[in-house]
Amino acid sequence: MKAVLHILERDFRYFFRYKWWIVGMLSMSLADLFIMAVVYTRMVNPELFIENYFLFFSPGIMITALFAAAFMIGREINAEIRREISHYMLSLPIKRWKLALGRVLAGGLRGMIYTIPLLLTTLFVTFVLAGNVPSPLQMLIIILALFLISVGTSGLSITLALSTTSFEKYVTARGVIYYLLFFCSTVFYPLNLIQSVMPQFFAIIAQYNPLSCGADLARSFLLGYPPLEPVMILDLVIFALIFASLAMFAYMKIIQK
Amino acid sequence: MISLRNIWVVAERDLRTFVNYKFMLIMRAIWFLAQIALFGLIVNKMFKPDVELAIGTSYFNFYAAGIIITLLYSTTVFIGYDIYEEADHGVIEYLLSLPVSRKELVLGRSIGGGLRSFIYVSPMLLFVLYLIGVTNLLQFLVAFISLFLFAFGVAGFSITLAVSIKSSDKFDILLGVVDALIVRLSTTLYPLVYMPNYYQAFARFNPLTFAADLFRWGAGIESTVLTNPAVAVFGIILFFSIFTFLGIILHERRLEGGGWQ
Numbered sequence: 001m002k003a004v005l006h007i008l009e010r011d012f013r014y015f016f017r018y019k020w021w022i023v024g025m026l027s028m029s030l031a032d033l034f035i036m037a038v039v040y041t042r043m044v045n046p047e048l049f050i051e052n053y054f055l056f057f058s059p060g061i062m063i064t065a066l067f068a069a070a071f072m073i074g075r076e077i078n079a080e081i082r083r084e085i086s087h088y089m090l091s092l093p094i095k096r097w098k099l100a101l102g103r104v105l106a107g108g109l110r111g112m113i114y115t116i117p118l119l120l121t122t123l124f125v126t127f128v129l130a131g132n133v134p135s136p137l138q139m140l141i142i143i144l145a146l147f148l149i150s151v152g153t154s155g156l157s158i159t160l161a162l163s164t165t166s167f168e169k170y171v172t173a174r175g176v177i178y179y180l181l182f183f184c185s186t187v188f189y190p191l192n193l194i195q196s197v198m199p200q201f202f203a204i205i206a207q208y209n210p211l212s213c214g215a216d217l218a219r220s221f222l223l224g225y226p227p228l229e230p231v232m233i234l235d236l237v238i239f240a241l242i243f244a245s246l247a248m249f250a251y252m253k254i255i256q257k
Numbered sequence: 258m259i260s261l262r263n264i265w266v267v268a269e270r271d272l273r274t275f276v277n278y279k280f281m282l283i284m285r286a287i288w289f290l291a292q293i294a295l296f297g298l299i300v301n302k303m304f305k306p307d308v309e310l311a312i313g314t315s316y317f318n319f320y321a322a323g324i325i326i327t328l329l330y331s332t333t334v335f336i337g338y339d340i341y342e343e344a345d346h347g348v349i350e351y352l353l354s355l356p357v358s359r360k361e362l363v364l365g366r367s368i369g370g371g372l373r374s375f376i377y378v379s380p381m382l383l384f385v386l387y388l389i390g391v392t393n394l395l396q397f398l399v400a401f402i403s404l405f406l407f408a409f410g411v412a413g414f415s416i417t418l419a420v421s422i423k424s425s426d427k428f429d430i431l432l433g434v435v436d437a438l439i440v441r442l443s444t445t446l447y448p449l450v451y452m453p454n455y456y457q458a459f460a461r462f463n464p465l466t467f468a469a470d471l472f473r474w475g476a477g478i479e480s481t482v483l484t485n486p487a488v489a490v491f492g493i494i495l496f497f498s499i500f501t502f503l504g505i506i507l508h509e510r511r512l513e514g515g516g517w518q
Contacts, residue, residue, distance in 0.1 A: 020426045024433025031437035035456060042451045045305045171280040172287070179291030189299050197299050 003094040007102025008109065014076060015110045022069075022114060029065045029118055033058060033125075050190060058125045059218035060187035062118040063149065063211050070111030070150040071178065074157030077103065078170045081162065081254060100248040107154025108244075112147060119146070126222040138221040141233075148236040149214045155243030162250040180205070186212040190226070210239040259364070263357045267365020268372060274339060275373040282377060285332060289381050292324050312448050313480030314389070321385045322476060323445035326404075326469040329378045330440070333408050334432060336370030337415035341425040349512065363416060363508040367501055370412030375405060385476075392477030396486075400475020403490050406497040407468040413500035420504075420511045445469045448482040467492035 015022075037057040044053040080086055089099060119142075126132050134142065160177065164170050184205045186194070191212065195203040206212055213232040220228040275282075301317040312319045343349050352362060391397050415432075422428045440446070442456055443465035449457055460466050461484075470484040471493070484492075 020430040020433075024430050024437070027434045028437040031441045035438075035441040036446060039447045039452050039456070040303075042453075043304045043308050043447060045303065048303070168280045168283070172283050175284045175287035179287055179295070183291050183295035183299075188296065189303055193303060194299055197302050198295075202295070 003098045004102040004105065007094070007099060008106045011073065011076075011103065011106030012110065012113075015072070015106075015113075018072070025065065025068060025114075026117060029061050030121070033061045033121070037061075048193075052129065055126065055129050055223055056190070056219070057188065058122045059222055060215045062115055062122045062146075062218065063215045064182060064187055065118045066111045066115040066146055066150055066214075067153050067181070067211060069114035070107055070153035071157040071174070073103065073107030073110065073154050074161035074170075074174065077158055077251070078161035078165075078167060082165055082167065086254070096252045097248065100251040103251060104151060104155050104158060104244050104247050107158065108147065108151035111150035111153060115146060115150075122218070122222065130223055132222055132224065134221045142218050142221055145214050145217050145233070145236055148240040149210055152210055152236070152240035152243045155240070155245070155247035158247035159243060159250050162247075162254045181209055181211055185209040185215065187215050191216075208235055210236055259358070259361055263361040264365040264368060267357060267362055268369030271336065271339070271366055271369025272373045272376070275335075275377070278335065281335070282332075285328060285377075286381070289324060289328055293321055293385075297321060297324070308448075308451070311450060311480065311482050312478070313482075314478045318389045318478065319448070319473065320446065321388055322473045322478070323469045325378060325382050325385050326407075326465055326472055327440050327445050328381065329374055329404065329408055329468070330411055330465060331436065332377055333370055333374040333411040334415040334436070335374075336366060336412045337419035337428060337432065338425075339370075340366075340416065340419040341428065344423075345425075353512065359509040359512065360505050363413075363505045364501070366416055367409050367412040367504060370415065371405065371408030371410075374412075375408050389476040389478065391475075396477065397475040399486070399490065400471045403471050403493045404468060407464060407493045410464065410493065410497035410500050413497070413504040416504045417500055417507055420507045423511070439463060439465055443469060444484070448480075449484075450482045462492070464492060464496040467496070 033054075037054045040057070041053040044050060046052075050056045080089070090096075092099070094102075123134075156177070157174070160173055161170055164173070184194070184198075184202050186206060186209075191203075191207060194206045198206070213235040216226050217228060217232045217236075220226060220232075297317050297320045300320065301315055304316055308316055340349075343352065355362075357365070386397075418431060418435075419428055422431065438459075442459045443463040444460060445465050449460055449466070452460055466484060467489040471486055471489040473480075473483055474486045474489070
């Protein structure tokens with residue numbers, strides 16, 4: 001376990017090197033919530049879908065921020081492979097699987113750390129405007145859901161980063177996945193709206209998208225809608241397991257090349 | 258005496274270096290497509306019927322026109338990052354040694370920075386125009402020329418920030434915060450009438466508001482909620498003049514002497 005902790009510590013140090021990036025991203029998320037969502041609240045048709053868009057969007061912005069922060073590890077690993085820093089990593093007295101596990105966990109935990117201010121903001125907003133305070137068990141489930149999304153995203157980003165040594169290809173693939181998952185999710189709009197507007201293919205992506213499950217799970221506890229469904233938790237567990245395993249496997253293979 | 262040829266040589270160099278950012282350009286294009294094809298289409302159905310009446314067209318058209326301006330802004334500010342790259346690699350000293358005056362250098366960079374973004378955004382801009390449809394060519398030409406000035410102004414703004422701060426970290430964060438606020442506190446994403454008064458006060462004088470509303474007007478969107486085109490043109494000319502002037506002054510005073518972080 002000590003070896004994994006060393007890897008975690010190293011990746012956390014790297015993460016805080018990007019402090020300016022973190023502040024910039026946080027300000028963008030907060031601007032999305034306190035400016036864009038406030039204006040959209042005045043424009044949204046309450047009869048059709050959502051009564052208060054600001055409240056609806058609040059858990060969503062927490063999920064997008066978590067996703068963006070957890071995705072960062074992929075960029076670093078892609079750069080390490082291109083610059084052959086992976087050779088140095090191999091020379092460390094750490095077993096390969098521990099090294100891989102450390103990287104995936106670090107990516108996930110960094111996402112969690114980054115999300116704390118937005119989680120607190122969301123809790124504050126939903127408490128003030130909706131009067132809802134989640135029970136300790138609900139809070140625990142929310143945190144667990146965030147952790148699963150974060151680890152899964154970290155795994156997804158590492159898998160993607162290892163699939164090519166070309167930075168351009170990585171960035172392009174990242175862009176496609178990033179925006180597809182962002183905009184084809186219930187982070188910005190409810191599922192029934194997506195189903196009524198988009199072709200079925202996109203509606204299915206939106207329904208099983210882990211970002212949708214995470215946002216809706218948080219909403220069900222913090223806002224009381226949509227109803228919590230076990231498939232949301234199952235979706236997140238499967239997402240985290242698949243991509244964490246894939247990333248570990250790919251990482252162990254690629255650094256030995 | 259300012260030489261137009263020298264200005265063009267500087268601008269041409271910036272046009273050529275833009276190709277180096279191909280991954281950024283690809284990302285921006287994907288972002289644009291996702292914004293239009295996913296977010297724009299879905300959100301279009303989310304709003305009250307009176308939104309469409311107020312803006313004089315579908316929200317999708319309104320949004321697509323705004324996203325083009327956002328794209329133009331975000332690709333133009335990249336010229337500031339170029340300056341830091343050059344400082345990092347010692348290219349600034351090389352540029353200073355050229356037989357080009359400081360004024361020509363900054364004017365060339367503003368023009369090059371604006372022009373390259375315009376060239377990049379053009380196919381997407383034409384696509385949006387195809388979606389909206391241009392009804393009055395003269396109106397469109399006025400808007401088009403104003404957008405050029407807007408892009409040069411944004412380049413001047415980015416250069417002004419870069420040479421004032423001289424720290425890439427601080428520049429990065431400041432640009433991130435400015436980007437977060439300037440886009441959201443403008444009419445690129447939503448009309449002014451739906452903003453709370455405290456946001457309207459900023460949005461009314463935001464150059465992105467002028468550019469977005471002018472572009473919509475140029476594309477033939479008729480609505481009373483858009484900024485008056487004369488005011489928008491005046492605002493853009495003012496924005497361009499201030500930041501080109503500031504860029505020249507600061508470039509002349511601060512470019513030399515190192516101190517880049």
